[in-house]
Amino acid sequence: MSRSAHPAGPRHADVLPEGHYSAPPADLNALDPKVWSETVTRNQDGVLTVGGIDVKRLAEEFGTPAYFLDESDFRARARAWRTAFGDDADVFYAGKAFLSRAVVRWLHEEGLNLDVCSGGELATALSAGMPVERIAFHGNNKSSAEIRRAVEAGVGRIVLDSFQEIVRVAHIAQELGKRQRVQIRITVGVEAHTHEFIATAHEDQKFGIPLAGGQAAEAVRRALQLDGLELIGIHSHIGSQIFDMSGFEVAAHRVVGLLKDIRDEHGVELPEIDLGGGLGIAYTSDDDPREPHEIAKALTEIVTRECDAARLTTPRISVEPGRAIVGPTAFTLYEVGTVKPLDGLRTYVSVDGGMSDNIRTALYDAEYSVALVSRSSEAEPMLCRVVGKHCESGDIVVRDAFLPGDLAPGDLIAVPATGAYCRSMASNYNHVLRPPVVAVGGGEARVIVRRETEEDLLRLDVG
Numbered sequence: 100m101s102r103s104a105h106p107a108g109p110r111h112a113d114v115l116p117e118g119h120y121s122a123p124p125a126d127l128n129a130l131d132p133k134v135w136s137e138t139v140t141r142n143q144d145g146v147l148t149v150g151g152i153d154v155k156r157l158a159e160e161f162g163t164p165a166y167f168l169d170e171s172d173f174r175a176r177a178r179a180w181r182t183a184f185g186d187d188a189d190v191f192y193a194g195k196a197f198l199s200r201a202v203v204r205w206l207h208e209e210g211l212n213l214d215v216c217s218g219g220e221l222a223t224a225l226s227a228g229m230p231v232e233r234i235a236f237h238g239n240n241k242s243s244a245e246i247r248r249a250v251e252a253g254v255g256r257i258v259l260d261s262f263q264e265i266v267r268v269a270h271i272a273q274e275l276g277k278r279q280r281v282q283i284r285i286t287v288g289v290e291a292h293t294h295e296f297i298a299t300a301h302e303d304q305k306f307g308i309p310l311a312g313g314q315a316a317e318a319v320r321r322a323l324q325l326d327g328l329e330l331i332g333i334h335s336h337i338g339s340q341i342f343d344m345s346g347f348e349v350a351a352h353r354v355v356g357l358l359k360d361i362r363d364e365h366g367v368e369l370p371e372i373d374l375g376g377g378l379g380i381a382y383t384s385d386d387d388p389r390e391p392h393e394i395a396k397a398l399t400e401i402v403t404r405e406c407d408a409a410r411l412t413t414p415r416i417s418v419e420p421g422r423a424i425v426g427p428t429a430f431t432l433y434e435v436g437t438v439k440p441l442d443g444l445r446t447y448v449s450v451d452g453g454m455s456d457n458i459r460t461a462l463y464d465a466e467y468s469v470a471l472v473s474r475s476s477e478a479e480p481m482l483c484r485v486v487g488k489h490c491e492s493g494d495i496v497v498r499d500a501f502l503p504g505d506l507a508p509g510d511l512i513a514v515p516a517t518g519a520y521c522r523s524m525a526s527n528y529n530h531v532l533r534p535p536v537v538a539v540g541g542g543e544a545r546v547i548v549r550r551e552t553e554e555d556l557l558r559l560d561v562g
């Protein structure tokens with residue numbers, strides 16, 4: 100296909116089928132700072148640059164698809180959370196969003212703690228030198244082996260998720276002659292306004308122990324009786340990709356209510372509470388994320404006010420942001436393979452990755468933005484669906500987006516805000532090789548997670 104205006108392009112913009120989009124943006128070359136990291140810009144040739152390096156050079160050196168992560172942006176966001184909460188609180192980065200040894204080192208340097216939820220995440224954290232007392236261990240079904248390893252290593256806290264786990268952790272700690280610091284995760288009964296699969300504080304889901312019916316209070320009773328446990332606090336995480344602050348506020352209110360009940364019943368003031376992660380980020384220009392200082396102020400005020408009213412010593416607060424730190428710091432770079440206009444519908448743009456590097460669209464119907472980045476273009480906008488190379492019609496990266504009508508094979512396009520839950524949820528579906536993560540900063544780019552090779556895949560095959 101030539102680079103002249105796409106025959107179906109303008110027509111598509113006039114006759115729009117149903118979709119998630121609003122009108123085509125006024126300027127397809129513009130980069131909305133809401134969804135693009137601060138150091139991303141276009142050079143005089145219209146080529147996207149990140150940290151001063153242009154994406155054509157990055158594609159040549161590292162191949163596509165690949166995630167490019169802006170280290171200075173990551174550090175700035177981590178620091179913003181630390182500063183917002185101050186020295187009287189702790190910020191635990193949620194490793195599930197994206198974890199690598201380099202990231203662990205950055206977090207350590209920036210004074211953050213780490214939340215891990217599997218033996219693998221724990222191993223990564225320890226191997227990169229995160230002090231073990233700054234690690235919190237999560238999960239609704241930690242294996243006995245994982246618990247043993249965490250207790251032996253001396254993790255700062257284990258977050259208990261069920262009655263059975265209360266007993267399990269206590270036994271293992273006792274066997275090891277230790278007293279493990281623990282929090283109990285409760286479900287506060289909040290309906291967080293987010294996708295059903297990532298809401299976690301309503302009652303009918305798998306995480307935590309319900310506050311309702313006195314179950315959380317009973318869990319506290321049991322934990323306080325067990326010698327292997329030092330109950331240090333209560334934990335609540337209401338879900339992910341949330342913009343509405345009221346859910347966090349109600350959760351904080353209910354957690355403090357439980358602390359008060361515990362004091363009244365047991366004469367014990369628990370010294371810590373964790374209010375989880377979940378702050379949303381901008382995936383498209385329609386999203387309006389809140390800043391860390393806003394959530395810090397709201398949570399700190401509620402907790403302090405309600406503790407004062409109840410004559411309760413204000414507990415040390417911790418939070419667990421994942422997406423809000425790493426999400427906006429990376430974009431995925433793809434090469435366009437085929438451009439297929441479907442008359443009266445939209446143009447299907449196939450890229451060299453797909454649901455194996457970003458499952459979120461297929462899983463949550465997530466929305467993303469996309470831009471042509473190897474050049475600028477003045478062609479008319481054409482309505483597109485960016486799809487992957489997998490044998491799956493739901494293999495969609497960006498459901499609805501406008502790209503220039505002269506888009507052609509060989510062009511590079513980039514999807515911003517893919518730092519969280521993309522590489523960490525990547526798969527080898529269709530034996531596709533998982534892409535690398537390249538950290539960009541100070542005019543340099545370096546691989547922090549290398550691209551998989553066919554040898555990596557074959558190494559697991561036996562016989």
Ligand SMILES: Cc1ncc(COP(=O)(O)O)c(C=O)c1O
Nearest residue numbers: 193336339376377419420421422
């Ligand atoms: C217990 C816990 N803490 C923190 C997080 C991080 O959430 P987010 O990445 O939305 O900040 C999650 C994931 O939702 C979680 O399950």
Ligand SMILES: N[C@@H](CCCC[NH3+])C(=O)O
Nearest residue numbers: 195297339340459519520
């Ligand atoms: N993986 C989810 C969020 C779940 C977070 C873990 N509790 C996402 O991509 O949005």
